[in-house]
Amino acid sequence: MKIAFSPCPNDTFVFHAWAHGLIPNAPELEITYADIDITNRLAASGDSPLDVLKVSYAALPWVLEDYALLPCGGALGRGCGPLVLTAGTRTDAAALSGKRVAVPSDRSTAYLLFRLWAAKHVPGGVGDIVIMPFHEIMPAVRDGHIDAGLVIHEARFTYPSFGLSMMTDLGSWWESDTGLPIPLGAIIARRSLDLPAITKWIQASVAYAWANPEAPREYVMQHAQEMDAAVAKAHIDLYVNDFTANLGDSGYEAITTLLNRAAQEGLVPAIDPELLKFQP
Incomplete structure (x- = not known):
């Protein structure tokens, strides 16, 4: 098989x-x-x-x-959900309006959670969605090539070393919103x-x-x-x-x-x- x-x-x-x-x-x-x-x-x-x-x-x-x-x-x-990270000091969802966001895939639970959260919390919606390899996302956000990044797995623990801030924990949002x-x-x-x-x-x-x-x-x-x-x-x-x-x-x-x-x-x-x- x-x-x-x-x-x-x-x-x-x-x-x-x-x-x-x-x-x-x-x-x-x-x-x-x-x-x-x-x-x-x-x-x-x-x-x-x-x-x-x-x-x-x-x-x-x-x-x-x-x-x-x-x-x-x-x-x-x-307790294992994806995070939305930025390099700026603003961590309110409105800061993502019209901005470019990097994601590792457009056919993942992480991506769906991000889009569902953004539909409720980002006025006017986000701007361009850019798909890039997972390991490139945090450096791209840090260096200003992208406005925010959607990350998974071990990035939950390593993002502070890139000087990034967490805008939201999408897993926590999903669990509080649905109980599931x-x-x-x-x-x-x-x-x-x-x-x-x-x-x-x-x-x-x-x-x-x-x-x-x-x-x-x-x-x-x-x-x-x-x-x-x-x-x-x-x-x-x-x-x-x-x-x-x-x-x-x-x-x-x-x-x-x-x-x-x-x-x-x-x-x-x-x-x-x-x-x-x-x-x-």
Whole structure:
């Protein structure tokens, strides 16, 4: 079975057991390690050779005809949202009116959260949206090439070293506005496959990792791109949670709320609720 997921610790932790033949009756995996922006495009291309992929929830409206959202294996969370950063002293939302904002992707939860927040808080809306590699965003804001930047992951902890100020924590805004977790990464599988079986194999892989937390360590660190072991563990602890085993009602509510709000703003195509929820 051909699968693609990121080399991030949460994904390698989740899929370690299946990748190493530890799940009874599960087929051998042919794994492609790829950034989520790449898998988003592959899934939406219409000619992807992959059976199972990790994508952003924000990409679902473009892929649900061919791929089903599985109720496990992905990432939803709290306290892990993206930030909007500026180099100036003004941190009120009005300062973004008509300004240029750099984002790492236009098919990510971070991007949707930013646009939904801006629609409510930035008078007249922002100006140009500039897509640039994630690692270039903070230097570009610092050097004045861009007015503000949307950042994710470890930038939550490193932005002060660039002399930048936080305008807003979009995760905190989303959670206070909706009471729901932040939908980040989803696992999807071709609708022509045995979806109940794939769901069981992924859930078994998650259960194995939780029952044997030391077993995935070498595999996780092999792909962790020089990440410190303590940071990798914190990453896993944050992103591998109850939603990874089963989205549950609140998980589906978070996904539906995000995509419906984004569709109302014209950011994504409207989704068919019948296509969204697969129950094995």
